Amino acid sequence: MAHAHSVKRHTGLMDWLTTVDHKKIAILYLLAGGLFFGFGGVEAMLIRLQLIKPMNDLVSAQTFNELITMHGTTMIFLGVMPVIFALMNAVIPLQIGARDVAFPFVNALGFWTFLFGGILLNLSWIMGGAPDAGWTAYTPLSTSTYSTTHGVDFYTVGLQIAGLGTLIGGINFLATIITMRAPGMSFMRMPMFTWTSFITSAMILFAFPAITVGLVLLSFDRILGANFFEVSNGGNPVLWQHIFWIFGHPEVYILILPAFGVISEVIPTFARKRLFGYSSMVFATILIAFLGFMVWAHHMFTTGLGPIANALFSIATMLIAVPTGIKIFNWLFTMWGGQIRFTSANLFAIGFVPTFVMGGVTGVMLASAPADYQFHDTYFVVAHFHYVIVGGLVFGLFAGLHYWWPKMFGRVLNETIGKWTFWFFAIGFHLTFFVQHFLGLMGMQRRIFTYLPNQDFDTLNLVSTVGAFLMAVGVLLFLFNCFVTAAKPKGVANDPWEDGRTLEWAIPSPPPEYNFKQIPLVRGLDAYWKEKMAGNKEMTPAEPLGSIHMPSPTILPFVMSVGIFIAGLGLMFSSEKFNNSFMSMIFNNWIVVIIGLVITFGSMLLRSLFDDHGWHIEPEELEEEGVKA
Amino acid sequence: MCFQRSLRKWKKWGRSMMKRWQAVKRLLPLLAVFSLLLAGCGREDLSVLRPQGPVAQEQLGLMKLAISIMIVVLVIVFAIAAYVLVKFRRRKGQNGVPEQVEGNFKLEIIWTVIPLVLVIILAVPTVQQIFAFGDDHYNDKDAVQVKVTSHQYWWEFEYPQYGVKTAQTLVIPTGKKIAFELKTADVLHSFWVPSLSGKMDTNPDGTINRFSFSADKEGVYRGKCAELCGPSHGFMEFKVKAVNGDSFDNWVTAMKAPAVLPEDPALAEAFKKQCLSCHAVGDQGGPVGPNLTGIGSRESVAGILLNEGQDGGKPVKENLKEWLMDPQAVKPGNKMPNPKDLGLTDEQIDGIADYLANYKLNY
Numbered sequence: 001m002a003h004a005h006s007v008k009r010h011t012g013l014m015d016w017l018t019t020v021d022h023k024k025i026a027i028l029y030l031l032a033g034g035l036f037f038g039f040g041g042v043e044a045m046l047i048r049l050q051l052i053k054p055m056n057d058l059v060s061a062q063t064f065n066e067l068i069t070m071h072g073t074t075m076i077f078l079g080v081m082p083v084i085f086a087l088m089n090a091v092i093p094l095q096i097g098a099r100d101v102a103f104p105f106v107n108a109l110g111f112w113t114f115l116f117g118g119i120l121l122n123l124s125w126i127m128g129g130a131p132d133a134g135w136t137a138y139t140p141l142s143t144s145t146y147s148t149t150h151g152v153d154f155y156t157v158g159l160q161i162a163g164l165g166t167l168i169g170g171i172n173f174l175a176t177i178i179t180m181r182a183p184g185m186s187f188m189r190m191p192m193f194t195w196t197s198f199i200t201s202a203m204i205l206f207a208f209p210a211i212t213v214g215l216v217l218l219s220f221d222r223i224l225g226a227n228f229f230e231v232s233n234g235g236n237p238v239l240w241q242h243i244f245w246i247f248g249h250p251e252v253y254i255l256i257l258p259a260f261g262v263i264s265e266v267i268p269t270f271a272r273k274r275l276f277g278y279s280s281m282v283f284a285t286i287l288i289a290f291l292g293f294m295v296w297a298h299h300m301f302t303t304g305l306g307p308i309a310n311a312l313f314s315i316a317t318m319l320i321a322v323p324t325g326i327k328i329f330n331w332l333f334t335m336w337g338g339q340i341r342f343t344s345a346n347l348f349a350i351g352f353v354p355t356f357v358m359g360g361v362t363g364v365m366l367a368s369a370p371a372d373y374q375f376h377d378t379y380f381v382v383a384h385f386h387y388v389i390v391g392g393l394v395f396g397l398f399a400g401l402h403y404w405w406p407k408m409f410g411r412v413l414n415e416t417i418g419k420w421t422f423w424f425f426a427i428g429f430h431l432t433f434f435v436q437h438f439l440g441l442m443g444m445q446r447r448i449f450t451y452l453p454n455q456d457f458d459t460l461n462l463v464s465t466v467g468a469f470l471m472a473v474g475v476l477l478f479l480f481n482c483f484v485t486a487a488k489p490k491g492v493a494n495d496p497w498e499d500g501r502t503l504e505w506a507i508p509s510p511p512p513e514y515n516f517k518q519i520p521l522v523r524g525l526d527a528y529w530k531e532k533m534a535g536n537k538e539m540t541p542a543e544p545l546g547s548i549h550m551p552s553p554t555i556l557p558f559v560m561s562v563g564i565f566i567a568g569l570g571l572m573f574s575s576e577k578f579n580n581s582f583m584s585m586i587f588n589n590w591i592v593v594i595i596g597l598v599i600t601f602g603s604m605l606l607r608s609l610f611d612d613h614g615w616h617i618e619p620e621e622l623e624e625e626g627v628k629a
Numbered sequence: 630m631c632f633q634r635s636l637r638k639w640k641k642w643g644r645s646m647m648k649r650w651q652a653v654k655r656l657l658p659l660l661a662v663f664s665l666l667l668a669g670c671g672r673e674d675l676s677v678l679r680p681q682g683p684v685a686q687e688q689l690g691l692m693k694l695a696i697s698i699m700i701v702v703l704v705i706v707f708a709i710a711a712y713v714l715v716k717f718r719r720r721k722g723q724n725g726v727p728e729q730v731e732g733n734f735k736l737e738i739i740w741t742v743i744p745l746v747l748v749i750i751l752a753v754p755t756v757q758q759i760f761a762f763g764d765d766h767y768n769d770k771d772a773v774q775v776k777v778t779s780h781q782y783w784w785e786f787e788y789p790q791y792g793v794k795t796a797q798t799l800v801i802p803t804g805k806k807i808a809f810e811l812k813t814a815d816v817l818h819s820f821w822v823p824s825l826s827g828k829m830d831t832n833p834d835g836t837i838n839r840f841s842f843s844a845d846k847e848g849v850y851r852g853k854c855a856e857l858c859g860p861s862h863g864f865m866e867f868k869v870k871a872v873n874g875d876s877f878d879n880w881v882t883a884m885k886a887p888a889v890l891p892e893d894p895a896l897a898e899a900f901k902k903q904c905l906s907c908h909a910v911g912d913q914g915g916p917v918g919p920n921l922t923g924i925g926s927r928e929s930v931a932g933i934l935l936n937e938g939q940d941g942g943k944p945v946k947e948n949l950k951e952w953l954m955d956p957q958a959v960k961p962g963n964k965m966p967n968p969k970d971l972g973l974t975d976e977q978i979d980g981i982a983d984y985l986a987n988y989k990l991n992y
Binding site: 231326330335364368371377442 | 670671672675676677678685687688689691692695696698699702703706707709710713714717718719720723726727728729730731732733736737740741744745747748751752755756758759760762763781815816817819821823824826827828829830832833834835836838851853854855856857858859860861862863866933935940941961962
C-alpha cells in the first residue's frame with residue numbers, strides 16, 4: 001500500500017468541522033438549511049401578522065421591507081437550496097454506486113462557504129439593519145443613494161459568499177455524476193433524482209456566474225462608488241433587472257428540478273411500479289432546463305422592453321408548460337395500475353402533483369404578457385410562486401426527507417406524526433395562498449406593509465394569515481417528529497420501505513463510511529429492484545474485495561471560509577467611520593480584508609504544498625464493519 | 630303486481646333522488662366557490678375583475694380565455710388523480726407485483742400534443758394583444774398627452790398640450806385616449822390603475838415608457854404604485870378622475886387661473902415662504918413637491934388620507950391637519966420636512982389647512 005498511513009480520527013465537534021464524508025456533509029446542510037428555514041419562517045409569520053388586518057402597525061414600514069427582503073432571500077438561497085443539497089449529498093453517491101463525491105474536500109468547502117455567507121447575511125439584523133430593497137434588489141432602490149444602511153451590502157457580500165458554495169457544489173455533482181457511476185450504470189440507467197440533480201448542477205454552472213457578476217457590479221456601485229446602475233453617470237437600472245433574472249429564472253428551475261426528481265423516486269416506490277415514460281421524463285427535464293434560460297424577461301413585461309421582446313418571451317414561457325405537462329401525466333400513469341401505499345412521504349409526493357399543477361397553470365396565465373400587465377407585482381404573483389416553490393418544492397423536500405430519513409439516520413420518522421404534518425401543512429398552505437390569487441386580482445399589489453380598509457382585502461388577508469399558522473404547526477410537528485425519532489434506537493433494515501428500487505436501498509441504513517464494500521454491478525434501470533425480482537438478496541459486486549481509499553478529514557475548508565467571511569466584513573465596512581480609531585484604522589486601510597484573504601489563500605497554499613493522499617480501509621476492517629452494520 | 634310495480638316505482642324514485650342528491654352534493658363546493666367569486670370580485674373602482682375601460686376589458690378577456698383553458702387542464706388532472714388514488718390503492722393481502730409498464734408511446738404523444746395545441750390557442754391572441762397595446766398613441770391627434778413623473782411617494786401629472794401640472798389626482802376626459810409618457814424622478818415605480826388598465830413601470834431617463842388607456846364612464850378610479858419603492862410603497866396611491874369633456878375643459882381653465890393665496894396677509898407670507906419654496910399653487914411656487922392647486926377638491930390628501938365622499942373618508946381639513954402636523958407619521962420615509970421644524974406654529978398650520986381645504990376648483 002503506497003499511501004497507506006494512519007489518519008487522525010476526530011470525534012465530537014471536531015469530527016463535524018473536519019468531515020469530508022458526503023453523508024455527514026448532508027446532515028450539516030440539513031441542519032443549517034433547517035435553521036435558516038426557521039428564520040425565514042419566523043419572518044413569514046411576522047409578515048402575515050402585520051397583514052392580518054388593514055392599517056396594522058405591528059411592525060414599521062421599514063422593518064416590513066426588511067422582513068420581506070430577508071424572507072425571500074433567506075428562503076431561496078439559505079433555506080431550500082441547502083436542503084436540496086442535503087438530499088443530493090445524502091443520496092446521489094449512493095444512487096450511482098459511488099463511495100463519495102468526486103471532490104470531497106471541495107464538497108466540505110462548498111458547505112462552509114454557504115454557511116458563512118448565510119451567517120453574514122443574517123448578521124445584518126443585529127448590525128445596523130437588514131437589506132430592504134426586496135430579494136430582487138432592484139436598482140436604484142438598492143443603491144447607496146436610496147438604501148443608506150449597510151443592509152444591501154450584507155445582501156451582496158453574503159450572497160456572493162453563499163453563492164460561491166452553491167457553484168462549488170454544483171460543479172462537484174456534475175463531476176461526480178459524470179465520472180463516478182458504477183459499472184453498468186449508463187446515463188439512461190440513472191435514477192431520476194440523479195438525473196434531475198445532474199441537470200440542476202449544470203444549470204447552477206451557467207446561472208450562478210450571472211448573479212456573481214451582478215452582485216460584483218452592485219457591490220462596486222455601493223462600496224467603491226462605481227456607476228454601473230447610476231443613471232446620472234450613464235448607468236442603467238434595467239441592466240440589473242436583466243442580470244438578476246438571467247440568473248433568477250433558471251434559479252427557480254434549479255430549485256424545482258430536484259423536487260421533480262424526488263417525486264419521481266417516491267411515487268414509483270410506493271406504487272410498486274417503475275416510473276412511467278422514463279426516457280420522456282429525462283427528455284422533459286433537459287427541455288425545461290434549456291427553456292429555463294430563454295424566458296427571463298417574462299419577469300420584466302412591464303419594464304417596457306417593447307412588443308417584440310414581450311411576444312417572444314411570452315411564447316417561450318408558455319412552451320415550458322408542455323414538458324411540465326409530460327411529467328405530470330407520467331407521474332399519474334406511474335400510479336395507474338400500481339398498488340399505492342399512503343406513507344407520509346407518498347402523501348407529500350401525491351399532494352405535490354395537483355398543487356404543482358395549480359402553480360403551473362397560473363404560470364401559463366402569467367406568461368401571457370397583456371394579462372401579466374395586470375397580474376405583475378400583485379398578490380396573484382405571490383400566490384403563483386408560492387404554489388410552485390412551497391406547494392411544489394417544499395412538498396417535494398418533505399417527501400424526500402420522510403423517504404430518505406431512514407437511509408440518512410437509520411430511523412424511520414414516525415408515520416402518525418408525519419401524516420399530521422402533511423395535513424396541517426397542505427391545508428394551511430392552500431388556505432394561505434389560494435385566496436392570494438383573488439387579492440391580486442382585486443387590486444392588492446405585493447410588498448405593501450399595510451392597506452386601507454374598505455377595499456375588500458380584509459377577510460381574505462385574515463384567511464391567509466390563519467392558513468400561515470396552520471403551516472407553521474405543520475413545520476413544528478415535523479421538527480417534533482425529528483426529535484421523537486432521534487430518541488428511538490437505530491437499526492432499520494437496508495430497505496425499510498420494502499419496495500426500494502435504486503442502489504441506496506441495497507446497503508445498510510445508515511451506510512458505512514465507505515458506502516459500498518464492493519462497487520455494485522448495475523444491470524438495468526432500477527438496479528436493486530431488478531436484482532430483487534431476479535431473486536437476489538443483494539447486488540452483484542463489480543470488483544473483488546479490496547482495500548478502500550478514503551479522503552482524510554481536514555479543517556482547511558472551514559478555515560478558508562472563515563477567511564472569506566472576514567474579508568467580506570472588511571470590504572463592507574471599508575469606508576465606515578467608526579467611533580473607535582483602531583477600528584477605523586484596520587477597516588479603512590483594508591487591513592481586515594487583507595487578513596481575511598491571507599487566511600483563505602494561506603489555507604489554499606497549505607493544501608497545495610502538503611499532499612494528503614488519504615488513507616485506506618483494509619478488507620479485514622471491512623468485514624468487521626460489515627457485521628456491525 | 631300492482632304492489633310490485635309501485636315498489637319498483639318507489640325504488641326508481643329513490644334511486645333518482647339519490648342520484649340527484651349526489652349531483653347536488655358534488656355541485657355544492659362548486660356553488661360555494663362561484664358564490665365566493667361573485668361576491669368577491671372587489672371594488673368597481675379598483676378590481677381587475679370589474680374593468681371600466683376598453684384596455685382593462687380586453688386584458689380581462691385574455692385572462693378569461695386563459696382561465697378557461699386552465700380549468701379544463703385542472704379538471705382533467707384532478708379527475709385522473711382522483712380515479713387513480715381511489716382505484717389503485719394497495720389492498721390488504723395484495724402481494725403480487727404489478728405489471729412494470731415502461732411507457733406508452735401513443736399516450737405520451739397525446740399529452741405532448743394537446744398541451745401544445747392549448748398553448749397555441751392562448752399564444753395567438755396574446756401576441757395580437759401585445760402588439761395592439763404596444764402601439765404608440767402619444768402623438769395621435771385626438772389623444773390627451775399626460776407626462777407622469779413618479780416620486781417617492783407621490784405622482785406628478787403634466788398635461789403638455791394644456792400647460793397644466795397637477796399631482797395625486799389625474800383628471801381625464803371620458804371616451805378620449807389618454808396617452809402617457811412615464812418616467813421617475815428617483816427609484817423605480819409602477820403606474821397602475823387596475824380597473825382601467827394593466828401597469829407600466831416608470832423608469833429613469835433613457836428608458837422612458839409610453840402607453841395609453843381610456844375610461845368609458847365618469848367616476849373616480851383608484852391607482853397604485855406596483856413596484857417596491859421604499860417604506861411608503863404601499864401608501865403611494867393616486868386617483869384617476871374621469872369627467873366629461875366640458876368639465877375637463879373647465880378644469881384646465883380653473884387650473885390655469887391665477888393662484889388664490891390665504892386671505893390673512895401674515896399667513897399668506899408664511900405659506901409663500903415655507904410652502905411655496907417646494908409646492909406650487911396656480912402660477913406661483915416651485916416644482917419640487919406636489920402641486921397644490923385646488924387640493925381642497927381632490928379625493929385624498931397625500932394620496933392615502935381619503936376625504937369625505939370616499940369610503941371611510943374624513944373631512945379634507947382634518948386630513949390636511951393630520952398630514953401637516955406630522956407627515957412622517959402618515960407616510961414614513963417621505964421627503965417633506967415637518968412644518969413644525971420649518972417654524973410654523975400650530976395656529977399657522979391650522980390656518981393653512983383651512984385655506985387649502987377651501988381651495989377648490991369648479992369644474
